[in-house]
Amino acid sequence: MKEKQDDVLQEFCDLCHRVGLKLTTPRLAVYRYLRGNTEHPGVDRAWEEVRKELPTISRESVYRVLNDLASHGIVALLERPDVVARYDANPxxxxxxxxxxxxxxxxxxxxxxxxxxxxxxxxxxxxxxxxxxxxxxxxxxxxxxxxxxxxx
Ligand SMILES: [Zn+2]
Ligand SMILES: [Zn+2]
CATH class of the missing domain: 3.30.1490.190 (Ferric-uptake regulator, C-terminal dimerisarion domain)
Structure with a gap:
């Protein structure tokens, strides 16, 4: 199910507002990538893809954004049997x-x-x-x- 980009923006805007998180370009880019993604990616995979939209973004920023989104309940952090954290934006x-x-x-x-x-x-x-x-x-x-x- 592919949503229009503007729907995702609106949805993310609402989510940020609800949890009191500032909407920033990196956060939106990461959310846009994760939303509707069934891969449950880790930070490296997310960075690889988000960089296509935001070439200057660092791995560290993507990692920070993922943790911000997770700590505000916007994405779920899946604990794995190993140490690599994975993220899920399926609501x-x-x-x-x-x-x-x-x-x-x-x-x-x-x-x-x-x-x-x-x-x-x-x-x-x-x-x-x-x-x-x-x-x-x-x-x-x-x-x-x-x-x-x-x-x-
Ligand atoms: Zn397998
Ligand atoms: Zn899932």
Whole structure:
């Protein structure tokens, strides 16, 4: 689903306003790149792409922007089994499948999850976020393994 750039600008403007974050060109560029991106990129990948729009932006700036957006709840920070932080601007509640071979995150959604979690955890406190994280090996990596095995 591709949105028009102006819609993204408007959306980002609203988000910044809501959380009290100043709208800057680097922040908008990073958000524009992340929004609608299903890759769940890390800082290096984000820098590589954002630089195409803002050639002078440093890796450090992209990193700072990502952390600003994450600390204001505009993007989600996905903790990985390793130390590399990854970012997700998909605003809808969704779950993640993590491939241990290639390190990619894939989105999926268990629609019943919020109700299930609420039933099980609701009496303990207020739920801010519920997400299932599944670890495994993605189809692409599985296919690669099969191809390698067949070569032997
Ligand atoms: Zn994989
Ligand atoms: Zn996601």
């Amino acid at each position: 809808n509640r969704h779950d993640h499948f993590y491939c241990e071979k290639c390190g990619r995150f894939f989105d999926f959604e268990i629609e019943e999850l919020p109700a299930l979690v609420d039933a099980a955890v609701g009496s303990l406190g207020k739920i801010e976020r519920a997400e299932i994280r599944v670890r495994g090996i993605c189809n692409e990596c599985l296919a690669k393994e099969v191809r390698l095995a067949n070569k032997e």
